Amino acid sequence: MTSQVIPLQTQEDENLNSDNSQSIISKNSSKRQQSSVPVPQLGNNLRKRGTVQLENEVEEEVNSILHLSIILVAIQSGNFSLGYSLSYLSMSFTTLFSQITLQGSEIEEQGLFSAVLSIGQVVGALMTQPLLKYTTRNQSLLIADICGVLSILQVVPNREVILAFRFFYGICLGISTIIMPIYVKELSPQKYYETFSVMAGFLVGGGLLFANFMGLGYLNNELRGNDSYYWQIVFAIPALLHFLRSFIVTLIYQMDSPVGLVQIKMLLSAKKIIQKIYQPKFIDQVLLKCQLRVQYNEEHQEGILSLFTKKHIKTLTIGCVLVFVYTWCGLFALFSYSSQIFAIMSDGDVTLNTIFTLIIGIVQFTPAFISKYVYGRWGKRPLLLYGLIFLIICQILIIGLSYSDALAATIIKFIIICLFSFQYALTLGPITWSMAPEINSSEGTYFCFVTLYAWQLLVLYIFPFMLDGIKMSGSFIVFAILTILSTIFFYFFVKETKGLNHKEIDKLYGKE
Numbered sequence: 001m002t003s004q005v006i007p008l009q010t011q012e013d014e015n016l017n018s019d020n021s022q023s024i025i026s027k028n029s030s031k032r033q034q035s036s037v038p039v040p041q042l043g044n045n046l047r048k049r050g051t052v053q054l055e056n057e058v059e060e061e062v063n064s065i066l067h068l069s070i071i072l073v074a075i076q077s078g079n080f081s082l083g084y085s086l087s088y089l090s091m092s093f094t095t096l097f098s099q100i101t102l103q104g105s106e107i108e109e110q111g112l113f114s115a116v117l118s119i120g121q122v123v124g125a126l127m128t129q130p131l132l133k134y135t136t137r138n139q140s141l142l143i144a145d146i147c148g149v150l151s152i153l154q155v156v157p158n159r160e161v162i163l164a165f166r167f168f169y170g171i172c173l174g175i176s177t178i179i180m181p182i183y184v185k186e187l188s189p190q191k192y193y194e195t196f197s198v199m200a201g202f203l204v205g206g207g208l209l210f211a212n213f214m215g216l217g218y219l220n221n222e223l224r225g226n227d228s229y230y231w232q233i234v235f236a237i238p239a240l241l242h243f244l245r246s247f248i249v250t251l252i253y254q255m256d257s258p259v260g261l262v263q264i265k266m267l268l269s270a271k272k273i274i275q276k277i278y279q280p281k282f283i284d285q286v287l288l289k290c291q292l293r294v295q296y297n298e299e300h301q302e303g304i305l306s307l308f309t310k311k312h313i314k315t316l317t318i319g320c321v322l323v324f325v326y327t328w329c330g331l332f333a334l335f336s337y338s339s340q341i342f343a344i345m346s347d348g349d350v351t352l353n354t355i356f357t358l359i360i361g362i363v364q365f366t367p368a369f370i371s372k373y374v375y376g377r378w379g380k381r382p383l384l385l386y387g388l389i390f391l392i393i394c395q396i397l398i399i400g401l402s403y404s405d406a407l408a409a410t411i412i413k414f415i416i417i418c419l420f421s422f423q424y425a426l427t428l429g430p431i432t433w434s435m436a437p438e439i440n441s442s443e444g445t446y447f448c449f450v451t452l453y454a455w456q457l458l459v460l461y462i463f464p465f466m467l468d469g470i471k472m473s474g475s476f477i478v479f480a481i482l483t484i485l486s487t488i489f490f491y492f493f494v495k496e497t498k499g500l501n502h503k504e505i506d507k508l509y510g511k512e
Contacts, residue, residue: 070248080204099231143175338357363421394417
């Protein structure tokens, strides 16, 4: 016995059947004859949070995997911007500070310039709650991209102006980071979701690599001198990235989440989006799933406080610990202050410092080329646990080698840091971006990433003082202790989700 829930009709509903508009994607397949597929119904026992599992459901096929890939990569290009943000300031400190008037010690100003970005990220993340409720996903990203484009004013050589528009850049990243995984989850067909969700971590690595590549310019004495304009080029790139994202997603493809459109009663627009992505015979099935998903969410809306109930607390805690160790294992501090750390290791040699930074960027990006094989063979749980164990071993070796100033010890320590970075980019980084939204509701994902920026703010502000006070060895002792505690927690509470759909994952964690 099945039941079908039909939402109340609106004027857009009445016009759905007469809508024959096509898009860039659907034009390629409009000439093909498609057999009709009966629209499946929803079983009473199959409805759930955020995802709908239909009886007799047919696996949907898209019009063009190429166009879908361009859209989803463009949406997630904010992760590339996030990766770029980790390093571009660190390598520019010397040149930037020579051209503006500081109002404190260099260490204090480094902490402030770094932390203001994360303050903006926290504000941006907090803004997403009303944005998720009252705007479409693409409208939210457009607001983020407007803030990102305004960050072009970071190029003005004035301390207060740079701080103000670096704060705007932080708001852009804060909104973008919350919206992107939700947008991708709602737009991507189930069979492609894991592939595109883990891509986030590798785009962060790509952004970091590009920033480090730009750092090669500082090898030129003229480009890092007091009269150099090169730092302004480096600071302008994020604005270009966010302009390009809006141009591709909003102007070229006119894309949005059909779920978000249904949520604000724009059913005709939702159907147009589905027509752009899916083959004609699957349109009714996808639209029905979107309607049912929104209706279920509205009927079972629990609010932020429900996250702390028995039903959600386990997955929420896992997500929060994931973003905590993602920030506090040491790699985030290493990326954000790579120039300062490598300056210590290279004894002030600018060329060696820049080469170290570039190599780290390359190492951080290389896991993207083997990720498909690794994630296709192993599940997230063993990859997470074995990856963390490897990181702990690297942390211990870095601690020991930090007590020696010998050239051989420095070289070995750098090799260990490279291995550390590679393993982080292969396991902990992408798993954090993939697992947190996979096991949590939209509200849970939102909460996890708000805490991510709070942790980043703390790291960015206090790490220069840690490096100056307890040195690199003491800093990594702190990172190692926190990583060990997180690994123990994951061993007991994280479950394997490989091959499971969203309903089965909820059942696995006791939400049903």
